[in-house]
Amino acid sequence: MPRLGLWRGSFAVKLASIALIFAVVPVLIYLQLETVETQRNALMLRLAQEQGKLAGEALFPLLEQFSPRNADRIDPVVRRLGEGGMSIKVLFRPAQSNGARNFLLVASAPETGPQQARPAMDRLVESGVLAHLAASCEGRAPLALRLAGIQEGGELLTYLAPHATRLGCWVVLTAQPTGTLPEQVIGRPYWQSPDLQVAASIYLLMAVLVLSIFTDAWGNLRRFQGVARSVVRGEAKVSFVEGNRVPELAEVAAELDSMVATLKRSEGLLRQAAEENAHALKAPLAVISQSLEPLGRAVAPDNVRAVRALDLIGQSVERLDGLVSTIRRTDETIAALIDRPRDRVDASALLNRLGRGYIRMAAERSVGLDMGVAAGLWISGSDEMLEVIAENLLDNAIDFSPPGGRISMDLRQENGMALLRVRDNGPGVPEGELERIFERHVSQRGKAEGGQVEHYGLGLWIVRRNAEAMGGKAWAAGAPGGGLEVSVALPLGD
Structure with a gap:
């Protein structure tokens, strides 16, 4: 239990835990958001395809009755269906013609001029869309073919609706402008989404700031440890203030320097007091000891009480001298504990x-x-x-x-x-x-x-x-x- 409590209070353990949280949490959130975004994008793509299907169904009656006399009726309907931002192209291949390059562009919304029509048709051929249409018109492929992920001039092809008549094969091609669709719908990974990149940048900045606070504090504590070791080793010109890099710890560093200076002064004063006390006590002891010798000669040997008193005084002086030396050594030892x-x-x-x-x-x-x-x-x-x-x-x-x-x-x-x-x-x-x-x-x-x-x-x-x-x-x-x-x-x- 004491070891567990020590680990709980460890600065390094907490720093590692925070770093792990900052690394794992965004991954979990990203996976959840990616799942939700994938489902939303699939729904939006489905909606776009249904819009294309409805556009084709709306045009098929006109295509059944198509003749040179009522050809002008197709353009207004195509423009009206494309008012919501959807791109529509109506293609026709005569019954006697075969191959992908025999399709004709009959109507489009937005309207395509003569100069843009041929490049638009060439892009459809190069992308393989018209090859699929030719197969559908000949009955070798489904009449409705959804091709997601094929880009055409900044548009995403969402629905192909071939329709065969006695005159030939009609195709209603619908597409959505890529600017109106989510990034994943047009084939880009979710992590390339601008919103996600902005959120990730803010999160990364927050993580860096939080971790920097802990790492700066930890690094400062390690520098304080190095300064303390230098103080113990007696190295000159070491200071907690000079080793500090965190402004909020400046007062703490100054107090530590003051404490070290106070300890050094205390050590010096203790040694000085030991020297002075020993000198002050030994001087009168020496005088007493020197005075005992003439007193001993002056006292008659038959004066037992006087001789006994002088002996006791001599023994006491010797004891006091030893006690003073012992006290001095004790004080010096205590001082050495302060200044190693x-x-x-x-x-x-x-x-x-x-x-x-x-x-x-x-x-x-x-x-x-x-x-x-x-x-x-x-x-x-x-x-x-x-x-x-x-x-x-x-x-x-x-x-x-x-x-x-x-x-x-x-x-x-x-x-x-x-x-x-x-x-x-x-x-x-x-x-x-x-x-x-x-x-x-x-x-x-x-x-x-x-x-x-x-x-x-x-x-x-x-x-x-x-x-x-x-x-x-x-x-x-x-x-x-x-x-x-x-x-x-x-x-x-x-």
């Missing part, structure tokens, strides 16, 4: 150098230290912070290891990270306490593990905070065979 260090550090060389010093220190406690540091591993972070991590881990391991025990420190590359691992064979930590040992002021030292020395329970807390400040992480687990194993993963340097 991004130097390129030779981790292999640093840990080898540090390990050699700890080998001698461990030997003084009768503890062995095994080194397994891979060569040539560089990390992105801070050499000082890495050194603090290693020191705290080694100090803990030595403190908890029994005499004759062994600890190990390994560094290797794993899963694209530099993995530092310190293992001891001490008493270990219960599984339920593995996370808690990284909290502040948590210490499980007893007297056998250096409990007589003042500890503030900040070592592993600083280890994890330093690791996170450098873009890594730290965790603990039980060591095989007993003991504790603490691992720190740090990003590799470019």
